[in-house]
Amino acid sequence: MNQFTPITVSRQSSREERQTALYQIYCQVLERQPYSYERKQLAKAEKDFLTDKIGVRRFLKELGHSKVYLDAFYHNCSNMKFLELCFKHFLGRAPINQEEIQIYCNILMHKGVAEMITALLDSEEYRKVFGCFTVPFPRQQSYYPSPRAYMESQMLVQEHMGQRGRSIPTIYWHQLGLTCDGGICRHPEADENVELTLSQEELSQLLNLLQTAQSDKAVASLSTQQKALLRRAIG
Numbered sequence: 054m055n056q057f058t059p060i061t062v063s064r065q066s067s068r069e070e071r072q073t074a075l076y077q078i079y080c081q082v083l084e085r086q087p088y089s090y091e092r093k094q095l096a097k098a099e100k101d102f103l104t105d106k107i108g109v110r111r112f113l114k115e116l117g118h119s120k121v122y123l124d125a126f127y128h129n130c131s132n133m134k135f136l137e138l139c140f141k142h143f144l145g146r147a148p149i150n151q152e153e154i155q156i157y158c159n160i161l162m163h164k165g166v167a168e169m170i171t172a173l174l175d176s177e178e179y180r181k182v183f184g185c186f187t188v189p190f191p192r193q194q195s196y197y198p199s200p201r202a203y204m205e206s207q208m209l210v211q212e213h214m215g216q217r218g219r220s221i222p223t224i225y226w227h228q229l230g231l232t233c234d235g236g237i238c239r240h241p242e243a244d245e246n247v248e249l250t251l252s253q254e255e256l257s258q259l260l261n262l263l264q265t266a267q268s269d270k271a272v273a274s275l276s277t278q279q280k281a282l283l284r285r286a287i288g
Contacts, residue, residue, distance in 0.1 A: 061187045062109060071103050077188045078109065082116055082142045083125060091121045108185045110174055113143065117170040132161055136169070137209065143173045145182075145192040147209040 062074045079086050087095060098115035101107045107115070116122055117139075126142075127135050136157050140148050148154050161169040173179060183189055191210040 059187050059190055063186055064105065066105075068103055071105070074109065074188050075099065075102060075112075077190075078112065078116070081145075081189050081191075082113065083122065084142075087121060094121055095119060109188055110179075110183070110185045113189070114171060114174055117143065117174070118167045123166065127166055132158060135166075136161060139170060139173055141191075141209050143170070143189055144176075144179060145189045145210075 060074050060077050062071050066074075076086070092099070095116065098107070098112055098119075101115075102109075102112040126138050130138065133154065136154060137148055139157075140146060148157075157169055157172065160172050179189075182192070
C-alpha cells in the first residue's frame with residue numbers, strides 16, 4: 054500500500070496550500086529545496102504557481118526545462134540514467150523495460166531534452182494518475198511485470214542522487230550481476246586488489262551498445278573484462 058498522501062491544489066487552494074505543494078514538488082523533482090541563486094531563476098514560475106496562474110503540471114514543465122533541473126541531473130548523467138531519473142521524478146516509478154527506455158531515448162536524442170520531458174508530462178499515464186493539479190509522488194503499482202521490476206522501482210525511489218553512479222540505470226545493475234543490498238552495489242566476485250580503468254571513449258562505447266541493442270543481448274555480448282570495467286566505472 055502507498056503510505057504517501059497525495060498533495061493536490063485547485064482553484065480554491067490558499068497560498069499556504071500552494072506553498073506546501075511547491076515544497077513537495079521540489080522534494081520530488083529536485084530531491085531537495087532550491088538554493089537561493091536557483092530560486093532567482095525559478096522566481097517567475099514560482100510566482101505564477103503561487104498566484105494560481107499555472108497548475109502543477111505546467112509548473113513541472115517550467116521546472117523540468119529549467120537550467121536548475123538540467124544542471125542538477127542532465128549535464129552530469131548519461132542519457133539513460135537521466136531518463137531513469139525523469140521517470141522517477143515525473144511519473145513516480147522506474148522504467149518498466151528496455152522498450153520503454155528506447156521510446157523515450159529516441160525522443161531525447163532526436164527531439165531534445167525539453168521534448169522528452171514534455172512527452173512524459175503529456176503522457177496518458179501522467180494525465181490519468183496525476184492530472185493537472187496533483188504533485189507526483191513515489192508510486193507502488195498494483196501489478197509489476199516481474200519481481201525484478203518491483204525491486205528496481207523500490208531501489209530507485211530510495212536512491213539518493215549519485216548513490217549508484219551517474220551512468221547506468223538500475224534496470225541494468227542486475228544484468229551486470231551486481232548486488233545492491235544496503236544501498237551499495239558490488240559484484241559478489243569483485244577483487245579489490247585488481248586495478249581496472251575505463252576511458253571515457255570506452256565507457257561511451259559500452260553505453261551506446263546498451264542503448265542500441267536488446268539490453269539482455271547487449272550485456273551478454275560483453276567480455277568478462279568489459280563487464281568488470283563497466284562495474285568498476287559505475288559502482
